[in-house]
Amino acid sequence: MATINTNYQKLASGYLFPEIARRTSLWQKAHPGVPVLRLGIGNTTEALPEAVCEAMKEKIDSLSDRTTYTGYGDEQGDTYLREALVAYYQRYGVELQSTEFFVSDGAKSDAANIQDLFGEHNIVAIQDPAYPVYVDSNVVGGRTGLFNKEKGCYDGFVYLASTEENGFIPEPPKQKVDLLYLCSPNNPTGAVATYDQLKAFVDYARENKSVIIFDSAYSEYITEDGYPRSIYEVEGAKECAIEINSFSKFSGFTGVRLGWTIVPKALRCEDAQAGVLNAMWNRRQCTFFNGASNIAQKGGFAALSGAGYEQSRALVAYYLENARIIREGLSKVGLTVYGGVNSPYIWARTPNGMESWDFFDLLLDSCHVVVTPGGGFGPAGKNFVRVSSYGHREQVIKAMQMIEENLKI
Amino acid sequence: MATINTNYQKLASGYLFPEIARRTSLWQKAHPGVPVLRLGIGNTTEALPEAVCEAMKEKIDSLSDRTTYTGYGDEQGDTYLREALVAYYQRYGVELQSTEFFVSDGAKSDAANIQDLFGEHNIVAIQDPAYPVYVDSNVVGGRTGLFNKEKGCYDGFVYLASTEENGFIPEPPKQKVDLLYLCSPNNPTGAVATYDQLKAFVDYARENKSVIIFDSAYSEYITEDGYPRSIYEVEGAKECAIEINSFSKFSGFTGVRLGWTIVPKALRCEDAQAGVLNAMWNRRQCTFFNGASNIAQKGGFAALSGAGYEQSRALVAYYLENARIIREGLSKVGLTVYGGVNSPYIWARTPNGMESWDFFDLLLDSCHVVVTPGGGFGPAGKNFVRVSSYGHREQVIKAMQMIEENLKI
Structure with a gap:
């Protein structure tokens, strides 16, 4: 009598993006022919770099x-x-070995699977709000209790609130935790951690033998000086941090699928000396995965240097210009906005303390603009929406016009 | 203090194919310039179908x-x-809904990840020998005790011996098991299950509310009548079986990466009504995966009909002709061989009761031919080697010549 993994039953609701898709599709059915302006999912929209296409062909x-x-x-x-990839990191002064890199089909898979290296009883801390995959994968992995509807939290998780007061970069937790998910530049808040802020987490992790899972999928969007692109720019991080990154947002690989994870050989934890976690992830990938598409890998290689790199940088610049337009557009109608400078995401406070799904519905209904409700990323996001700069320029401009003309707040 | 998933420590040894690669590489270093003839890993060698390439470009x-x-x-x-894919199955009289198909980056990932749907206390039965991924993924998932070196088995697993006596298709177990991994045409034995043999497993699973995980990655190699290509050709299988398949061996997608898994809506188990497991796998894929490469998907589509289908069928015919040459070549030197008719694999008994890794070393050393030691697939394989028909024709012919000239048994 086969029985199911009952952890799945703890999952609070549909995954955020399918839920957005569902509501949008319902609205479209009710309003046939009305174009919807999508600034919701962080889904790239511009052409793949020419050099990448050539390499894949x-x-x-x-x-x-x-x-x-x-x-x-x-x-x-x-x-x-x-x-x-080793050479790519050397640009930022980070020295890694090629055997510390594990190429994958994308950051999402790795961000979800990495928890499987750790025991069921590890206590997990996440930034709140956070990318839902960190949370949901650990729910399935059995590291939480039930979802507390009132609080909007899972029992057993440690939520590090990212608020206006702390500039959306929380301090390390007061209590001991075992696994720490950090994302900088942050999805969804668009905040980026300074060297000192990351150093505080690295120091915490070394002191407590915790492991940081650092998601740097948006590192190429850092435009200002003084923000580490890799956690390994911080001294001691190789002992305590895994880093996950992707070609999706840098070179438009969202559909092509390619990413990588770094498990340094120096990484250790309570019951694993240096080398063990690197060997475990190697074993995991050899057992549960069969390599990323060889076509995508050639494309990724082309994106890392020469014309492919320049073309990828131009793509990032394009989205960052969109981000500027969105920041200014939302500010103009009186919304308080964050992010969008070192990040493709703008984190906008909802007007009058509105709940984020209500503001989602209002924007869709009155402006035909789809954004992402902050509440979908955790309780601290409940009065925010994430606006994505991924979109054609003309769509972004049109969305800002629609909001300026139709949003009543 | 982070702690590891200690199930990883139970894994008996390196994954089979890396170990073959390691031994081969050592041998090559000791014999520089001597060409090695690889009939080991089931790795495709012939060009991708033209129609597939065109579609991807x-x-x-x-x-x-x-x-x-x-x-x-x-x-x-x-x-x-x-x-x-729905239409592809209709060729065999199998009616499925498109929402029962989950496209993935390959059968290996799905075969490894599928166990996560089920509770830790499920008892798992595998054919012995079996593709190591079924075993290792369940070890990591916590469904075994320790590896018993003497028996070459994990405590807690149920091994269904595939022997010469039962034609390498075992009967359903006598005791109750919860999850059953079946592979037909079989990797590594090359045996293929009849309708009645599969029906016995389906009846067993329905009676015991077990779930069959059916790996049909080699279904396109069935050349003789009377063997189901899909387990859903068997009445009642939708209630109790998940099927996993791939474009790897049909259309040469081993490096391109594309596969699929079918979780029927009718599938149920002890604590999950019809629909629940389909919804769970949907949730799992939405959380842990971000879709297969869109380029590969266009290639897969091209392989399923018209010129792409004919070209893929021609690829299969090419490898099957290799299989015939290997069967005859090995028979000629006095080895007892199985498989290779409805399968790309030949399962050859080692001479004089030799242990399979010893025969691996002998073939490498005396004939420069790499095969796969049967012992790597489970204890019942310890006096067999798997010979793969994946290789250029000229390599296969040369390998058979080398064996004929140099193998002393």
Whole structure:
């Protein structure tokens, strides 16, 4: 008599983005022909860099010829790509070995799967609000109690509130926790942690033998000086941090799928000496994964240097200009906004203390603009919405016009 | 103080294929310049079908244009591909809904991850020998005791011995088990289950509310009549079976990465009514996965009909001809061989009761041929090796010549 993993039953509700899609689709059915302006999901919209496309087409040509065809690659990723990633980090003064990199099909998979390296009884801290995958994967992994509807929290999790008061970068927890998820530049708040702020977490983790899972998927959006692009810019981080990153937001790989995770050999925890967690993740990837698409890997390689890098940087600049337009547009109608300078996301306070899903509905209904309700990212997001700069310029401008003309607050 | 998932420590040894790679690489270093003939890993070697390449290049062209660019797709796979898969199964008289299909980055990931739907205390039965992923993923999932070195088995697992006596298709277990992994055509034995043999398992599963995880990654290699290509050809299977398949061995997607899993809405178990497991896998994929590469999906679509289908069928025919050559070559030197008719794998008994890793070393050393030691697939494989038909024809012929000339048994 097979029985299910009952942790799934603890999951509070549908995953945030499918729920947005559901509400949007319902609205569209009720308003046929009315165009919807999507600033919700962080989904890239501009063309893939030319150099990336060329590299991928060349790979397909080589696969179409039996003398150059290749089948399974290494589960950890192709050596040339891992070495290119080493060089990519050297730009920021970070020295890593290629065997500390694990290429994957994207940051989401890795962010969800990484918890499986750790025991069920680890106490997990997350920034609140946070990317739902950190939370949901640990619910399924059995590291929480039930969802407390009143508080909007899972029992057993430690929520580090990211608020206007702390500039959306909380301090390390007062109590002992075992796993700490950090994201900078942050999704959803758009806040970016300084060296000193990250150092406080690294010091905390070293002192408590905790492990930081650092999501740097938006590192290429940092435009101002003084903000680390990698947690390994902080001294001692290799002992206590795993870093996850992706080609999605840098080079438009959201649909192509490619990311990487760094598990340093120096990483250790209470019952694992240096080297053990690197070997465990290697084993995990060799057992549960069969390598990222070889076509995508060639594309990723092209994005890391030369013309591909410049074209990817231009893509980021395009979205950042969108972010500026959104920041200014929302400010103009009187909303209080954060982020959008070192991040593609603008975090906007809802007017008059409105609940975020209500403001979502209002924006959709009155302005035909889809945003992401902050409440979907955690209780501290309940009076905010995330506005994404991913979209065609003309859509972004139109959305701001619609909001300026139609939003009554 | 973070602590690790100690189930990883139970894993008996390195994953089989990395161990083969390690031994082969050591041998090559000791014998520089001597070519090695690889019939080990089931890794495709012939060119990707032309129609598949064209479709993928077209997709890249559409991604290089902002008016046709797409980002994230549905985690479950693109609708057009799920619908094409529905039509693909209709060829075998199997009616499924597109929402019962979940497109993924390959059968390996799904075969490893599927266990996460089930509770830790489920008793797991596997065919012995079996693809190591079924075993290792359940070890990590906590469904076994320690590895018993003497028996070559994990405590807590139920091993269904596939032997010469039962034609390598065991009967359902005598005791109650909760999860049953079946693979037909079988990796590694090359045996294929008849309708009646599968029906016995389906009846067992329905009676015991067990769930069958059916790996049909080699279904396209069935050349003889009377063998189901899908477990859903068996009446009642939708109530009790999940099916996993892949484009890897049909269309050469080993490196491109694309597969699918079917979780029927009728599937139920002890504490889950019809619909629940389908919804759980949907939730799992939406949380832990972000969709297969959109380029690969276009390639997969092309492989399912028209020229792409014919070209994929020709690829399969090529490998099956290799299989015939291997069967005959190994028989000629006096080895007892199985499989290779409805399967790309030949399962060869080692001479004189030799242990399979010893025979691996002998073949490598004396014939420069790499095969897969049967012992790596479970204790019942300890006097067999798996010979793979994936390889260039000229390599396969050369390997058989080397064996004929140099193998002393």
